[in-house]
Amino acid sequence: MADTTTPIAAQVALRTDSYTPTPADFEFLTNRDITMDQNFASQSYWKGVAIHFFKNKRAVVGLVIVAVIILLAIFGPLLSSYGYTEIVSATGADGKQVVARGIAPQLPFGQLAGVDHGDLFADKSFLFGTDDLGRDLWTRTWQGARISLIIAFVTIFIDMIIGMSYGLISGYFGGAVDNIMQRIVEIANSIPRLVIVSVLAIFMPKGMGLVIVALLLTEWIGMSKIARAEMLKLKEQEYVLASRTLGAGSFHIIFKQILPNTIGPIITQMMFSIPTAIFTEAFLSFVGVGIVLPDCSIGSLIEAGFNNITTLPYQILPPIIVLALQMLGFNFIGDGFREALAPKLEDM
Amino acid sequence: MTKYVLKRIAMALGTLLLITFLLFVLVRIMPGNPFPSERMSAEQIANKRAEMGLDDPILTQVVNYMSKVLRGDFGKGTSLYNGAPIKTVLGQCISNSFRIGGLAILIGTAVGLLLGITAALNKGTFIDGFATVFSIIGVCVPSYIFLIFLQYFFSYRIPFFPYFFDNSRFLFSSIVPSLSLSLFTMSTIARFTRNEMVEVMDSDYVRLAESKGLQGGALVRKHVLRNALIPIVTVLAPLIVDLLTGALVVEKIYGINGIGKLMVDAIAGEGVDYNYVLALGILYSALYIGIMLVVDILYGVLDPRIRVAAKEGGDA
Numbered sequence: 001m002a003d004t005t006t007p008i009a010a011q012v013a014l015r016t017d018s019y020t021p022t023p024a025d026f027e028f029l030t031n032r033d034i035t036m037d038q039n040f041a042s043q044s045y046w047k048g049v050a051i052h053f054f055k056n057k058r059a060v061v062g063l064v065i066v067a068v069i070i071l072l073a074i075f076g077p078l079l080s081s082y083g084y085t086e087i088v089s090a091t092g093a094d095g096k097q098v099v100a101r102g103i104a105p106q107l108p109f110g111q112l113a114g115v116d117h118g119d120l121f122a123d124k125s126f127l128f129g130t131d132d133l134g135r136d137l138w139t140r141t142w143q144g145a146r147i148s149l150i151i152a153f154v155t156i157f158i159d160m161i162i163g164m165s166y167g168l169i170s171g172y173f174g175g176a177v178d179n180i181m182q183r184i185v186e187i188a189n190s191i192p193r194l195v196i197v198s199v200l201a202i203f204m205p206k207g208m209g210l211v212i213v214a215l216l217l218t219e220w221i222g223m224s225k226i227a228r229a230e231m232l233k234l235k236e237q238e239y240v241l242a243s244r245t246l247g248a249g250s251f252h253i254i255f256k257q258i259l260p261n262t263i264g265p266i267i268t269q270m271m272f273s274i275p276t277a278i279f280t281e282a283f284l285s286f287v288g289v290g291i292v293l294p295d296c297s298i299g300s301l302i303e304a305g306f307n308n309i310t311t312l313p314y315q316i317l318p319p320i321i322v323l324a325l326q327m328l329g330f331n332f333i334g335d336g337f338r339e340a341l342a343p344k345l346e347d348m
Numbered sequence: 349m350t351k352y353v354l355k356r357i358a359m360a361l362g363t364l365l366l367i368t369f370l371l372f373v374l375v376r377i378m379p380g381n382p383f384p385s386e387r388m389s390a391e392q393i394a395n396k397r398a399e400m401g402l403d404d405p406i407l408t409q410v411v412n413y414m415s416k417v418l419r420g421d422f423g424k425g426t427s428l429y430n431g432a433p434i435k436t437v438l439g440q441c442i443s444n445s446f447r448i449g450g451l452a453i454l455i456g457t458a459v460g461l462l463l464g465i466t467a468a469l470n471k472g473t474f475i476d477g478f479a480t481v482f483s484i485i486g487v488c489v490p491s492y493i494f495l496i497f498l499q500y501f502f503s504y505r506i507p508f509f510p511y512f513f514d515n516s517r518f519l520f521s522s523i524v525p526s527l528s529l530s531l532f533t534m535s536t537i538a539r540f541t542r543n544e545m546v547e548v549m550d551s552d553y554v555r556l557a558e559s560k561g562l563q564g565g566a567l568v569r570k571h572v573l574r575n576a577l578i579p580i581v582t583v584l585a586p587l588i589v590d591l592l593t594g595a596l597v598v599e600k601i602y603g604i605n606g607i608g609k610l611m612v613d614a615i616a617g618e619g620v621d622y623n624y625v626l627a628l629g630i631l632y633s634a635l636y637i638g639i640m641l642v643v644d645i646l647y648g649v650l651d652p653r654i655r656v657a658a659k660e661g662g663d664a
Contacts, residue, residue: 186363187363187366187367190363190367190633190636190637190640191367191370191633191636192589192592192593192632192633192635192636193593194592194593194596194611194632195371195628195629195632195633197615198611198614198615198620198625198628198629199371199374199375199625199629201615201616201620201625202375202620202622202625206616275488279490282490283490283492283593283596283597286492286597287596287597287600287612287615287616288612288616289615289616302493306496306601309496309500309504310500310504313500316496320489320493323489323490323493324485324488324489327487327488327489328484328488331484331487331488
């Protein structure tokens with residue numbers, strides 16, 4: 001035993017002086033082979049989610065559908081030789097311009113049915129046909145899908161930021177702040193989207209802006225509810241307490257510490273909000289307050305198809321199928337994501 | 349329970365009043381002109397503004413408007429229906445819309461429940477698969493697309509049903525629009541019922557009831573269905589609200605003179621009709637809040653746990 005008369009500090013100094021540790025001190029003396037347990041190895045949270053997600057057949061199908069539609073929306077219009085507002089025409093034998101009106105879906109080697117234009121357009125490819133004005137529907141359909149997806153992604157992204165911040169702040173502070181913020185949500189939630197759209201229609205021009213603003217004003221509510229519920233769950237946890245004890249400010253705790261843990265449910269909510277946005281766009285454009293000619297979206301294409309349904313019945317099919325597939329794909333992804341985040345015991 | 353119900357009703361009325369106020373102020377203070385300025389001279393517009401009281405202070409206008417609305421007077425349209433009183437127009441439209449919407453909810457709920465129960469009882473079989481596919485399609489395709497197809501095939505190709513709505517043959521011509529409107533409700537309820545029932549049938553108390561010898565119809569009716577149905581009531585509210593939105597396009601396509609078509613005419617025409625937008629906005633908000641209220645109360649009545657909590661806690 002060391003003598004008790006020397007002060008502690010001096011003792012410590014004495015020991016570090018007398019011995020310098022070497023790396024060998026931290027290695028096993030004998031060459032023992034320790035293997036890690038692979039069977040029950042822990043995996044990172046997101047890796048686990050990814051594994052569950054890709055095990056789910058429906059989710060993968062949804063992902064493939066959405067990926068194909070996004071690719072076609074980006075590259076589809078480029079693959080065709082016509083612009084989406086271009087009226088396809090050719091010069092006939094008598095020198096007159098003939099417009100390719102109402103051609104049924106055709107490939108260069110033959111068409112199914114439709115208006116007979118002689119041999120003028122026989123060597124052209126119109127995979128989805130042309131509409132009543134002679135515009136190529138392949139180009140228009142993918143242009144429309146592009147607009148729909150842009151609207152959906154932009155609005156849902158902004159809504160996520162607004163809703164998430166609102167919900168997190170409301171849940172974190174609680175008390176009077178929460179009370180007031182939740183009353184506002186309740187009132188906002190009891191105004192139907194339709195009424196918001198109609199009031200907007202009074203002072204906003206019809207078009208993409210109206211659709212986006214209408215969606216911005218309504219879709220953040222669901223997001224804020226999810227974020228608030230997550231916050232109420234998480235704010236009692238030890239790491240929050242630890243962070244607060246160490247002097248972290250509210251802003252830091254909310255957005256740096258708690259937010260990353262709420263990402264899962266929020267992404268799920270986003271996946272379910274995207275189809276809602278696509279649906280709403282299609283609905284508003286169909287009614288006539290959405291996208292205006294000559295631009296097109298899925299909704300306005302369905303409306304055009306509906307107006308020509310008795311003369312050109314095939315025209316309505318491509319936008320409807322694209323719409324349904326978009327809805328299906330995003331719903332499947334959302335379902336898969338929700339299940340992957342909270343896997344049931346039997347699926348493990 | 350009574351206290352809870354009264355409190356909910358008071359809250360709903362308060363919200364509605366607030367929304368009416370907000371709507372009115374918004375519509376009035378927003379930039380824009382309620383009259384088609386190209387077709388009217390400045391003098392005409394000034395006269396019209398004075399006649400409608402648009403030059404009064406905004407608070408006076410609000411109070412005037414609200415007191416009129418409470419007496420059921422919504423004023424006159426600025427451009428629609430040649431300025432006929434909105435009250436008269438609304439009266440006819442509401443009855444049409446309610447009959448078609450009611451029929452759709454009835455069909456949707458009945459068939460949806462039936463489909464969901466059958467699927468759950470035959471879990472894993474062909475029927476279950478069919479119900480799943482059916483409900484996926486029903487959720488992914490908007491109701492007006494079903495209507496377009498039904499109209500094309502069964503009114504145009506095979507002219508069995510009328511192509512447009514015909515008020516003299518009300519029931520017969522409501523089949524096509526009601527059916528297409530009901531598909532979303534039907535598929536959501538079918539999916540929900542199936543999942544709820546499968547979950548309840550897996551629970552301990554049903555297993556206990558089974559092990560005590562209860563089986564077949566009695567088990568399903570008394571133990572499974574009763575508990576599976578409670579959450580379904582909660583999805584019914586958003587479904588009815590979706591139905592209101594869907595009805596907008598369906599009424600427009602099928603030429604039904606309902607509130608949905610009126611709304612489309614009010615906002616999508618050449619100029620927006622301010623007074624119709626206001627009246628319909630109040631009507632839709634009232635419907636929406638009313639549905640939420642009824643479902644909330646119904647939920648309390650159906651679920652003993654909530655009823656008890658409300659009784660003990662005073663408010664829940």
